[in-house]
Amino acid sequence: MTTAERGGGTTFDAVVLAGGTGRRLGGASKPDVLLAGRRLLDHALAATESAGRVVVVAPEDVAVPPGVVRTLEDPPLGGPVAGVAAGLAALDAAPGRPAPLLLVLACDVPRAASAVPRLLRAAAGDGPGGTGRDGAALTDATGRPQWLTAVYRTATLRARLRALAPAGASVRELVSGMDLASVTAAGEEAADVDTWHDLAALEER
DSSP: OOHHHHTTSOOEEEEEEOOSOOGGGTTOOGGGOEETTEEHHHHHHHTTTTOSSEEEEOOTTSOOOTTOEEEOOSSSSOOHHHHHHHHHHHHHHSSSOOOSEEEEEETTOTTGGGGHHHHHHHHHSOOGGGSOOSEEEEEOTTSOEEEEEEEEEHHHHHHHHHTSOOTTOOHHHHHTTOOEEEEEOOTTTTOOOSSHHHHHHHHHO
């Protein structure tokens, strides 16, 4: 039985975004920041354990586990959309067949793992008119969609990326026009770590 089958029969790949400058963390390597004794990247990778294939978009000095593909957008620091494009390109070059769904996850959302099964179910469900949705995004307590904690139909994401110049494009532009289901976050599933204060608050809880 494959890891995807253990995940409930929904076949998916995953792209974890672990680049950026960590500016609000004083320039620290965000994926390497420790929460409860584990790197933020490792918390994110725990959310991908049922994926068929996993790509981490990160600089070479960020260690990734065996079996995980690493890539980086070109040029570096091109933004999250460029990171997603680089991740998909790396999946195309990796062994295995493309999955119909793609989990996109920023490494700074360490409690997202428990939301992934709900995101997968929502993304796999039928949308209006029985056409099938384009994916599902986690929604935080304020009702704001978290497009980098989401599951997308791989074909839809590819089509949107072809229509954009990924470097510098906003995530809002990427998802414009998509039919995305909203999955309400439970507890701290949508909590992100942008600052040391954010980290300390999660540590306390």
